[in-house]
Amino acid sequence: MSxxxxxxxxxxxxxxxxxxxxxxxxSGSGGGKVRLVGVADEQQPVxxxxxxYRRSRPGVGFSTSFAPTDQVQTVVRxxxxxxxxxxxxxxxxxxxxxxxxxxxxKAGLLADLDDQAWTKTIPKSFxxxxxxxxxxxLYSAGSSxxxxxxxxxxxxxxxxxxxxxxxxxxxxxxxxxxxxxxxxALGAQTPWVTxxxxxxxxxxxxxxxxxxxxxxxxxxxxxxxxxGWADALGKYQELQKRGFFxxxxxxxxxxxxxSMVATGKAAMAVQVSSVLANFRQAAASPxxxxxxxxxxxxxxxxxxxxxxxxxxLGVSSRARNSAKGRQFVEFLGRxxxxxxxxxxxxxxxxxxxxxxxLDPVLTPFLPVIDAGRAVPFMDQxxxxxxxxxxxxxxxxxxxxxxxxxxxxxxxxxxxxGKTS
Numbered sequence: 001m002s003x004x005x006x007x008x009x010x011x012x013x014x015x016x017x018x019x020x021x022x023x024x025x026x027s028g029s030g031g032g033k034v035r036l037v038g039v040a041d042e043q044q045p046v047x048x049x050x051x052x053y054r055r056s057r058p059g060v061g062f063s064t065s066f067a068p069t070d071q072v073q074t075v076v077r078x079x080x081x082x083x084x085x086x087x088x089x090x091x092x093x094x095x096x097x098x099x100x101x102x103x104x105x106k107a108g109l110l111a112d113l114d115d116q117a118w119t120k121t122i123p124k125s126f127x128x129x130x131x132x133x134x135x136x137x138l139y140s141a142g143s144s145x146x147x148x149x150x151x152x153x154x155x156x157x158x159x160x161x162x163x164x165x166x167x168x169x170x171x172x173x174x175x176x177x178x179x180x181x182x183x184x185a186l187g188a189q190t191p192w193v194t195x196x197x198x199x200x201x202x203x204x205x206x207x208x209x210x211x212x213x214x215x216x217x218x219x220x221x222x223x224x225x226x227x228g229w230a231d232a233l234g235k236y237q238e239l240q241k242r243g244f245f246x247x248x249x250x251x252x253x254x255x256x257x258x259s260m261v262a263t264g265k266a267a268m269a270v271q272v273s274s275v276l277a278n279f280r281q282a283a284a285s286p287x288x289x290x291x292x293x294x295x296x297x298x299x300x301x302x303x304x305x306x307x308x309x310x311x312x313l314g315v316s317s318r319a320r321n322s323a324k325g326r327q328f329v330e331f332l333g334r335x336x337x338x339x340x341x342x343x344x345x346x347x348x349x350x351x352x353x354x355x356x357x358l359d360p361v362l363t364p365f366l367p368v369i370d371a372g373r374a375v376p377f378m379d380q381x382x383x384x385x386x387x388x389x390x391x392x393x394x395x396x397x398x399x400x401x402x403x404x405x406x407x408x409x410x411x412x413x414x415x416x417g418k419t420s
Contacts, residue, residue, distance in 0.1 A: 032061065032321065033061035033062055033063045033321070034060065034061070034062050034063070034087045034088060034321050034324045034325055034328060035062075035063045035064075035086040035087045035088070035319070035320075035321070036050070036062060036063070036064045036065075036086060036087065036088040036089070036313075036325075036328075037064075037065050037066075037072060037075075037076055037086040037088075037089045037090065038064070038065075038066050038072070038089070038090045038313070039066060039067070039068070039069045039072050039073075039090050039311060040066050040067060040068055040069070041069075041274060041275055041278070041311065041345065042066065042090065042311065042313075042345075043066040044277060044344045044345075045141075045340065045341040045344035045345060046064065046066075046313075047064070048340065048344070049331075049332060049337055049340060049341065050062050050064060050328075052337070053328055053331050056331075060324060060328075069192060070190075070191065070192075072090055073090065073097075073098070073099045076089050076090060076099065077098055077099055080104065080107075080109050080316065080318075083318060085109070085316040085318060085319050086316065086319065087315065087316055087319040087320065087321040087322055087324065087325035088313050088314070088315055088316070088325040088328060088329065089313065089314060089316060090311060090312075090313065090314075091104065091110070091137075091138050091139075091311070091312055091313055091314030092311055092312075093129035093130065093138055093140055093308065093309035093310075093311075093312065093380055094128050094129045094309070094376070094379070094380030094381065095128075095380070095381070095382060095383060095384070096379035096380060096381070096382035096383075096384070096385065096387060096388055097379065097385050097388050098385040100385070101129070101130070101132065101137050101138040101314065102132050103385055104137070104314065105132040105133075105135075105137045106132070108317060109316060109317055109318065110137040110314045110315065110316070110317055111137070111314075111315040111316065111317045111322055111325070111326055112135045112136065112137065113135075113136045113137060113138075113139065113315065113326065113329060113330075114131075114134075114135045114136040116136075116326075116329070116330045116333055117330075117333065118330070118332075118333025118334070118338070118351070119136040119333070121350070121351040122136070122350055122351075123350060126309060126350060128376075128380065128381065129308075129309040129376070129380055130309070137314055138309075138312050138313075138314060139312045139313045139314070139329045139332055139333065140309045140310050140311070140312030140313075140350070141310060141312070141332075141338050141341035141342040141345070141347055141349055141350070142309070142310065142338065142342045142347045142348045142349040142350040142351075143307045143308060143309050143310065143347060143348050143350070144272050144273040144274040144307070144308065144310045144345065144346065144347045144348075145272070145273050145305055145306065145307045145362065145365045145369075145374070146196055146199050146200045146270065146271070146272050146273070146294070146305070146306045146307075146308075146377070147200065147270070147271075147273065147291050147292055147293050147294050147305070147365065148162070148184075148200075148268045148269070148270055148271075148291065148292050148293075148294045149261060149268060149269050149270075149271045149276060149279050149289060149290075149291050150162065150261070150267060150268035150289070150290055150291065150292065151261055151262070151264050151266075151267055151268070151283075151288055151289060152287075152288055152289065152290050153264060153288050154176075154181055154264050154266075154267045155267060157179075158175055158176050158179045158181065158267070159175070160172045160175050160176065162290070162292035163292075163295055164293075164295055164300030164303075165295050165297065165298045165299070165300050166235065166295050166296060166297060166298055167298060168295065169294075169295055170238075170242070173239070173242065173244040174242070174244075176267045177242075177243060177244060181264075181265075181266065181267050182245070182246045182260065182265060182266035182267065183244040183245075183266070183267050183268065184239060184244050184245055184246075184266065184267070184268055184269065184270065185245075185246055185252070185256075185257040185260040185261050185265075185266035185268070185269040186245045186246060186249035186252065186257065186269070186270075187249065187252045187253050187254040187255070187256055187257030187258075187269075188249040188250050188252065188395070188396060188399055189249075189250055189251055189252055189253050190253050190254035190255075190257075191389070191392040191396075192254075192392070193254050193257065193271075194391070194392050194395040194396055194399075195378075195379075195388070195391055195392060195395065196270045196271060196272065197236050197239070197270045197294075198229075198232055198233060198236060198378075198391070198395065199306045199377055199378055200270050200294040200296060200305075200306060201231075201232035201235050201236065201294070201296040202228065202229060202232045202296075202306070202378060203296065203304035203305055203306055203373075203374075203375050204228075204295075204296035204297035204303060204304045205228030205229065205231040205232040205235075205296060206227055206228035206229060206232070207304055207375045208297065208302070208304045208373070209228065210222075210227075210228075211375075213227065214381040217381075217416065218381075218383065223409075223413050223416075224409040224412045224413050224416070225406065225409040225410055225413055229409055229412075230405055230406070230409060232296070233395075233398065233405045233408055233409065234405055235296065236395070236398070237398060237405065240399060246260065246266060249399060250396060250399055250400055257269050257271075258275075258278055258279050258282050259282055261279060261289070262279050262280075262282035262283040262284075262288075262289070263282070263283070263284075264288075270294050272308075273291065273345070273346040273347065273359075273361065273362065273365075274310050274311070274345035274346060274347055275345075276289070276291065276345075276346045276359075276361060277344065277345065277346065290361065291361045291362075291364075292364060293305055293364060293365065293368065302373070303368060303373065304368070304373045304374070304375065305365060305368050305369075305373065305374050305375075306374070306375055306376070306377050306378070307348075307365070307369055307374035307375070307376070307377075308376045308377030308380055309350075309376070309380065310342075310345055310347045313329060313332070315329055335349075335351060335353055335355065335356075336355065338350070338351060339355060339356050339357070342356075342358075343357065343358075343359060346359040346361055346362060348362060348366075348369070379391075382416065383416065384415075384416075384418055384419065386415040386416075386418045387412060387415045387416050389415075390411050390412050390414070390415035391412055393411065394407075394408035394409070394411045394412055395408070397411075
């Protein structure tokens with residue numbers, strides 16, 4: 001998610017002053033308590049699992065705090081560099097961001113978790129998300145998908161059904177617009193939201209024809225500009241030109257986007273399944289909301305989707321209570337706790353057994369995943385922390401008319417070529 005403030009001179013200090021007092025205050029306190037700092041989307045599962053852990057170990061205290069993604073990541077990265085990091089903190093899978101597993105592991109800021117039993121059950125195909133140089137540094141319960149969260153009541157009142165192809169999507173959006181409903185809520189003021197429509201479209205535009213695209217990019221044999229990324233961003237722009245977004249998406253936040261869909265002011269929003277709980281909480285009834293594959297192609301039976309490892313936790317290698325933090329993460333790795341975390345964020349646990357119960361909203365996505373037509377979130381394979389904020393900025397510039405598709409992708413290619 002968003003790291004733009006982190007990449008600007010002085011951005012860490014500016015963001016720190018804007019943080020809730022509970023987050024900034026914990027940086028110099030804690031004593032024997034395990035200090036844990038997470039993003040708001042982790043609060044529900046972390047709070048429940050901390051309570052469960054304390055029931056088995058009543059002598060272990062915790063100091064926990066949560067805040068929006070942009071704020072937490074800026075402050076935590078600053079604390080890690082300054083030597084006053086929390087014991088356990090938010091950590092993103094793979095590479096591609098300043099708070100990703102690879103970036104922090106390269107800097108020697110993460111404790112190795114490879115001796116814990118749960119790490120042995122991580123599928124080999126997930127190595128790039130969890131491991132660097134054969135060592136495990138990330139705890140994450142599993143994978144989430146990107147699709148369209150939609151208001152079933154709004155769809156029914158408009159007489160439309162979830163579309164299965166791009167052409168059907170355009171027709172559904174046109175019908176909704178004619179009924180006076182915003183077809184797609186877009187909270188582009190919140191930087192990380194800008195990437196989701198691109199991510200939903202790129203699997204069909206790029207990976208369906210060339211599953212090795214990431215390897216070719218890494219080898220210097222492909223570029224964003226000369227690939228299906230141009231088609232994906234072109235479709236993104238088409239949705240805007242047809243008036244299928246809310247007015248002023250660049251002035252609309254993620255929270256406002258969520259409220260619009262939950263209350264029926266908008267029909268749908270392209271989002272990651274891990275935040276579905278927030279939409280449900282904002283709705284009059286959680287049953288009003290469903291989720292479908294956001295179709296980027298014209299063959300409903302062969303759609304590709306993005307499915308990425310969800311945001312997780314890492315243990316600081318330099319923190320005061322690093323050993324206690326490792327013990328807590330080991331507890332999180334038990335199957336029942338993997339199940340609990342995954343259920344809280346509508347994710348699919350990386351390890352499943354007979355006790356695993358998946359959120360029904362994921363049912364339409366499972367056949368696509370099982371058929372091998374799911375690809376990791378694009379940033380999880382990017383080589384540095386520059387590309388993702390360049391993508392955020394490129395989309396915002398595209399929506400504002402400050403650039404075109406060619407210019408947007410040129411920005412991303414330039415960032416991809418930088419040394420981390």
